[in-house]
Amino acid sequence: MSMLRSRPDFFDRLKKVTLPFNDGILETLRAGDLISLSGTLFTGRDQTHRLLFDLLDQGKELPVDLKGQLLYYVGPSPARPGRVIGAAGPTTSYRMDVYTPRLLDLGLKATMGKGARSSEVRESMKKNSAIYLATFGGAGAFLSKCIVEAELIAFPDAGPEALFRFTVKNFPAVVINDVTGRDYYQEIVSASSL
Amino acid sequence: MREIKSASIIEAVRQMAMEAAWDLEPDILEALLKARDRESSALASDVLELLLINADIASREKIPVCQDTGVAVVFVTLGQDVRIVGDLMAAIQEGVRLGYDEGYLRKSVCDPITRVNTGTNTPAVIHVELVPGERLHISILPKGCGSENMSGLTMLPPSAGLEGVKDYVVDLVVKAGPNPCPPVIVGVGMGGTFEKAALLAKKSLLRPLGQPNPRQDVAQLEQEILERINDAGRGVHGLGGNNTSLGVHIELFPAHIASLPVAVNIQCHAHRYKEIDL
Numbered sequence: 001m002s003m004l005r006s007r008p009d010f011f012d013r014l015k016k017v018t019l020p021f022n023d024g025i026l027e028t029l030r031a032g033d034l035i036s037l038s039g040t041l042f043t044g045r046d047q048t049h050r051l052l053f054d055l056l057d058q059g060k061e062l063p064v065d066l067k068g069q070l071l072y073y074v075g076p077s078p079a080r081p082g083r084v085i086g087a088a089g090p091t092t093s094y095r096m097d098v099y100t101p102r103l104l105d106l107g108l109k110a111t112m113g114k115g116a117r118s119s120e121v122r123e124s125m126k127k128n129s130a131i132y133l134a135t136f137g138g139a140g141a142f143l144s145k146c147i148v149e150a151e152l153i154a155f156p157d158a159g160p161e162a163l164f165r166f167t168v169k170n171f172p173a174v175v176i177n178d179v180t181g182r183d184y185y186q187e188i189v190s191a192s193s194l
Numbered sequence: 195m196r197e198i199k200s201a202s203i204i205e206a207v208r209q210m211a212m213e214a215a216w217d218l219e220p221d222i223l224e225a226l227l228k229a230r231d232r233e234s235s236a237l238a239s240d241v242l243e244l245l246l247i248n249a250d251i252a253s254r255e256k257i258p259v260c261q262d263t264g265v266a267v268v269f270v271t272l273g274q275d276v277r278i279v280g281d282l283m284a285a286i287q288e289g290v291r292l293g294y295d296e297g298y299l300r301k302s303v304c305d306p307i308t309r310v311n312t313g314t315n316t317p318a319v320i321h322v323e324l325v326p327g328e329r330l331h332i333s334i335l336p337k338g339c340g341s342e343n344m345s346g347l348t349m350l351p352p353s354a355g356l357e358g359v360k361d362y363v364v365d366l367v368v369k370a371g372p373n374p375c376p377p378v379i380v381g382v383g384m385g386g387t388f389e390k391a392a393l394l395a396k397k398s399l400l401r402p403l404g405q406p407n408p409r410q411d412v413a414q415l416e417q418e419i420l421e422r423i424n425d426a427g428r429g430v431h432g433l434g435g436n437n438t439s440l441g442v443h444i445e446l447f448p449a450h451i452a453s454l455p456v457a458v459n460i461q462c463h464a465h466r467y468k469e470i471d472l
Contacts, residue, residue, distance in 0.1 A: 005243070005247070006247070007244075007247065008240040008241070008243040008244045008247065009240050009243075010237060010240040034237075046309075047304075047309055050309070074261065075261060075262070075300065075302070076261050076300070077257075077258045077261045077263060077298060077299055077300040078298045078299075078300065079298070080256075080257075080298050086257060086258060086261060086298055086300070087252070087257050087258040087259070087260060087261035087300075088261055089260055089261055091262070091340060092340045092343070092373045092374075094373065114340070114372055114373070114375065114431065115340075115371065115372045115373035115432070116371055116372065116373070116432070134372065134431070134432075136241060136244055136245075136248075136431065137260070137340065137372075137375035137431060137462070138245060138248070138259065138260045138375045138462055138463050138464040139244055139245060139248040139260075140248070140252075140257075140258060140259065140260045140261040140262075141248050141249075141251045141252035141255070141257040141258065141259060141260075142244060142247055142248040142251055144257060145251070158311070159301055159311045159313065160261075160300050160301065160302065160311075161311075174433065184433075185371060185372060185432050188427070188428065188429070188432060188433060188434040189371075189428070191427070191434065192426060192427025192428065192429075192434065
């Protein structure tokens with residue numbers, strides 16, 4: 001496919017955001033903004049949440065401090081020898097909806113996956129001035145190139161559902177829910193015919 | 195009587211499991227290119243471009259197109275005059291195990307109650323159909339569950355008619371929104387029984403993308419449902435535009451006089467499959 005560029009046009013329009021979030025940056029982001037993330041984030045999906053909640057329910061300390069952090073819903077494929085990580089695109093976020101408000105109350109500032117969030121999560125984001133990002137489902141090979149380091153932090157027995165710390169560089173995402181309560185998916189639905 | 199050794203089945207399945215994860219088939223790539231060229235939204239067009247770039251990286255570097263390398267769904271068409279030397283079902287499971295291990299594919303299969311991962315991506319889901327003759331055909335469809343979870347089945351009354359079928363399918367796909375990674379491929383099974391409709395919906399995904407059902411009224415129904423889904427404007431990844439679906443495939447089976455089962459199996463744009471005649 002020689003007609004392909006190395007990256008699509010919209011990569012030139014991405015607003016750069018560093019992780020963990022600097023004070024005040026979240027307030028400047030709006031639903032529909034295309035952003036590029038650089039810095040560190042944590043990963044987790046279904047079983048990761050269940051294991052984190054087991055610790056919380058037992059009054060134990062979490063293996064990471066989520067305050068001010070971004071949690072990326074991903075279960076990567078294994079890295080080949082010499083590579084940082086395998087494919088690492090987003091999983092569908094609604095399955096984490098039941099867990100998210102409590103984590104936002106603990107200081108988590110952003111989540112990233114794909115697909116819409118529940119009204120409870122949207123309310124909790126407003127209350128906690130947190131945001132939700134979507135990245136590109138089915139682009140796991142491309143996105144793996146934006147991950148420069150992957151460190152296993154907790155739950156190694158959970159396989160792809162272990163908790164990792166990723167260091168990312170120019171990782172692309174779309175702001176879906178911003179701190180003002182706007183929801184980009186809802187706006188697309190309202191603008192379309194059905 | 196033709197003899198086929200289980201070792202050759204293991205090897206074929208192993209190879210297909212890996213290649214399915216890395217290499218999208220030409221019909222899918224062509225459909226994504228066409229979608230990009232007719233896309234009304236600039237952002238969606240860029241995302242389609244990203245998906246094509248992703249497929250290119252995956253194929254060149256042998257990285258899965260998507261980290262969800264799925265539950266391996268395997269369809270076997272077995273001639274009655276073939277004698278398998280060894281255990282057919284065990285050979286398929288072993289091929290899946292080896293392919294997912296050696297290909298650095300994600301192991302996504304777990305106990306439904308404890309959620310403990312089996313660690314091997316087995317068991318695969320295997321469907322065997324017996325046919326006359328000496329043929330052995332194996333297809334593998336690694337099925338990601340972002341899209342599988344958005345699937346559905348309804349037992350309509352016959353009075354619901356075609357309008358009822360269209361409304362059910364369109365509504366299910368539109369309401370799924372960005373969750374199943376649109377642009378999706380929509381597999382529909384109509385008729386039969388509860389489980390027959392579901393199996394037909396899955397099997398319809400094996401048809402080359404965009405190839406219409408040979409029955410003209412069914413082909414017309416496929417086209418009409420596709421247009422209604424795309425007119426709804428949810429678009430690529432739910433970001434708007436006119437490419438929510440790349441194709442609708444419908445398979446039929448005669449139904450009971452009291453019944454009109456309709457099953458919808460949604461497949462993401464990273465539609466991976468391989469097939470082989472042994």
